[in-house]
Each structure stands twice: as C-alpha cells, then as structure tokens.
Amino acid sequence: MPVPPAELTAEFAMETSPEGEKSPREQIEAGREAAGASGLEQETGPESTALAGSRAEVLEALPQVIEAALDAGARGVKVRIEVPTEARQQT
Numbered sequence: 001m002p003v004p005p006a007e008l009t010a011e012f013a014m015e016t017s018p019e020g021e022k023s024p025r026e027q028i029e030a031g032r033e034a035a036g037a038s039g040l041e042q043e044t045g046p047e048s049t050a051l052a053g054s055r056a057e058v059l060e061a062l063p064q065v066i067e068a069a070l071d072a073g074a075r076g077v078k079v080r081i082e083v084p085t086e087a088r089q090q091t
Contacts, residue, residue, distance in 0.1 A: 020073020
C-alpha cells in the first residue's frame with residue numbers, strides 16, 4: 001500500500017553546549033528521544049533530526065523536541081519547517 005506524502009516536515013539542528021550538565025551527545029540524544037516518542041517518520045543526521053507527518057502531528061511534536069534538547073543543556077535548537085512539493089501538489 002503506498003504511503004501518502006507528508007504534509008509537513010520539520011528539521012531540528014541541535015546547538016550543543018560543552019558546558020552543559022550533559023554531554024553534547026546526550027543533548028542531541030534527548031531531542032531525538034522526544035522526536036521518536038512522537039511516532040512520526042524520522043530521519044537523523046549527525047546533529048539533526050527530521051520529522052515528517054501530518055501538519056497537526058508535526059506541529060504538536062515541535063515543543064517536546066525543543067524542550068527536551070534545551071532541558072538536556074543544548075544552547076539552542078534551529079528549526080526548519082517545510083511543506084514537501086508532493087503535499088503542495090495534492091491540494
């Protein structure tokens with residue numbers, strides 16, 4: 001069964017802090033764990049995580065990922081939100 005294209009994607013780039021209580025790797029992992037808990041399609045890179053799904057689900061997951069990374073000591077989280085071309089063509 002074909003999977004419909006995602007309505008929205010959000011890519012999170014964690015800006016880690018070496019002075020944080022947790023290591024930079026743990027700061028990144030905290031954001032990834034929160035992203036994984038969302039149940040959305042997920043792709044990870046060295047310091048970034050991308051989520052894809054319905055608009056409502058992706059927007060609902062945003063605060064949890066950001067909070068988890070910041071609570072773990074990250075100094076920032078850059079977020080890039082995009083509507084994939086396939087989703088734009090379906091409307």
